Every structure is written in C-alpha cells, then in structure tokens.
Amino acid sequence: MGSVLVNTVxxxxxxxxxxxxxxxxxxxxxxxxxxxxxxxxxxxxxxKALSTQGGNVGRKMKLLESQLEKQQQDLSEEHSSLLLHVKxxxxxxxxxxxxxxxxxxxxxxxxxCPINWVEHEGSCYWFxxxxxxWPEADKYCELENSHLVVITSWKEQKFVQHHMGPLNTWMGxxxxxxxxxxxxxxxxxxGFKNWRPDQPDDWYGHGLGGGEDCAHFTPDGRWNDxxxxxxxxxxxxxxxxxxx
Numbered sequence: 050m051g052s053v054l055v056n057t058v059x060x061x062x063x064x065x066x067x068x069x070x071x072x073x074x075x076x077x078x079x080x081x082x083x084x085x086x087x088x089x090x091x092x093x094x095x096x097k098a099l100s101t102q103g104g105n106v107g108r109k110m111k112l113l114e115s116q117l118e119k120q121q122q123d124l125s126e127e128h129s130s131l132l133l134h135v136k137x138x139x140x141x142x143x144x145x146x147x148x149x150x151x152x153x154x155x156x157x158x159x160x161x162c163p164i165n166w167v168e169h170e171g172s173c174y175w176f177x178x179x180x181x182x183w184p185e186a187d188k189y190c191e192l193e194n195s196h197l198v199v200i201t202s203w204k205e206q207k208f209v210q211h212h213m214g215p216l217n218t219w220m221g222x223x224x225x226x227x228x229x230x231x232x233x234x235x236x237x238x239x240g241f242k243n244w245r246p247d248q249p250d251d252w253y254g255h256g257l258g259g260g261e262d263c264a265h266f267t268p269d270g271r272w273n274d275x276x277x278x279x280x281x282x283x284x285x286x287x288x289x290x291x292x293x
Contacts, residue, residue, distance in 0.1 A: 160289055168289060169208050174198065175285040176212050183263040186219050186283035187232065195287035197221030199231045201241050206270065209284060215268035217275075219283040222264035224249075224274075229264075242272070249274035 147161030162173035173195075181189065183197075190196050199221050200206050209218075221232035229237045229249070245267060251260040255276055263277040275281075 180280035190285035
C-alpha cells in the first residue's frame with residue numbers, strides 16, 4: 050500500500066520541478082481512492098473468511114470433544130463388562146475345581162456350588178432354560194433346598210441380569226397375600242428396588258383374570274409386575290453349600 054501511495058504522488062512532479070495540473074492531480078487522487086477502496090473490500094472479505102473459518106474450526110472442535118467423550122464412555126462400559134466377565138470366569142473356574150475335587154473324593158470338606166449352579170458373593174444361583182408359572186417356579190426352588198432369587202443390591206442385579214440374558218424371568222417377590230414381600234423374608238420397603246417407571250401397577254387389562262401379583266425381570270433387567278400364571282423363566286438362589 051505504501052509503495053502505491055509513493056508512486057502515485059511522485060508521478061505528479063516533473064524532473065524540472067513543474068507541478069501537475071489540477072486535472073492530473075484529481076486523476077491521481079481518484080486512482081489512489083480506488084486502490085484504497087479495493088484494499089478495504091479485499092481486507093473485509095479476508096476478515097470475513099477468517100471469521101467463518103474460525104467458526105467452522107470451533108464447531109469441529111466441539112464435535113471432536115463430543116466424539117472423544119463418547120469413546121471414553123464406551124471404553125469405560127467395555128472395561129466394566131470385561132472386568133465382570135473376568136471375575137465370573139475366575140469364580141466359575143474355582144467352582145469347577147471344587148466340584149472336581151468333591152467328585153474325586155479328594156476334598157470333601159471344601160464348600161462349593163453344585164454342578165450347573167453359579168457362585169457369586171457367597172451364594173449359588175441356578176438359571177432355568179424353560180418357562181413355568183411363578184407358583185411352580187417357586188415350588189421347584191423349594192425342592193432344590195433354595196428359593197426364587199432375592200435381589201439385595203445393584204451388584205447382584207447386574208450379576209443376575211448378565212446370566213439370565215434378555216428374557217422375562219421370575220424373581221422371589223410377590224404381593225399375592227397383601228403388600229410386596231420377598232420369599233426369604235428380606236425387608237422390601239427398605240431394600241433394593243429396580244422397577245420400571247410407573248411399575249408395579251397391578252394391571253387388570255391383560256384379560257387373563259385377576260391383577261399382577263408376581264415380579265419379574267424384563268429383558269432390560271428392570272422389574273415389572275405381571276400375571277403370576279405366565280410361563281417365564283426363573284432363577285433359584287441359596288447360600289453357598291446349603292444345597293450339598
């Protein structure tokens with residue numbers, strides 16, 4: 050810009066010191082004004098382009114931050130799931146080793162879950178592969194010297210949910226004889242709960258007769274009350290060594 054101004058002004062003087070005419074001076078000033086105007090427009094365009102580019106960069110940064118947070122969350126969930134699998138594998142291996150020792154008569158003193166039962170936190174669990182009404186499932190567990198599963202913590206909830214799969218599954222919770230009660234006498238009111246929203250609702254609209262007096266796990270693990278005669282799968286639970 051500086052060189053343009055110098056060249057424009059210097060061209061208005063002759064070598065012998067004679068000044069330019071007014072018309073020539075006006076032409077030079079007009080050219081200078083045009084040059085300055087073009088420079089201003091160009092600069093504004095560049096500033097606008099930089100501003101737009103900056104906005105795009107900002108949006109890309111926010112998108113990258115969001116993607117990074119999502120990846121970190123996914124990794125955390127995968128890590129938790131992997132830890133659960135590893136812990137259960139170790140527990141299964143220990144239980145299998147114990148069962149082999151008992152079968153061979155080498156270690157009859159050791160306490161372990163029976164074959165086909167899964168050990169977890171001092172209890173043994175059996176997961177059915179077929180469906181029965183709640184009363185029949187309850188009776189089955191009693192004959193196995195156990196009871197329908199009683200959930201007392203989020204940790205136990207996740208364990209049972211992991212092993213039962215995405216299937217409706219009975220638990221040991223019912224209000225057939227009044228308020229909701231666990232089959233082993235565990236206090237319901239102060240204990241762990243994981244109901245679906247707006248449940249239990251004792252719905253009569255199913256048309257099967259009566260309301261909904263038995264609780265079950267839904268495929269996503271949350272609880273629901275349902276008609277007790279539905280043939281759902283079930284889970285039996287007992288203290289470690291009690292079934293031996």
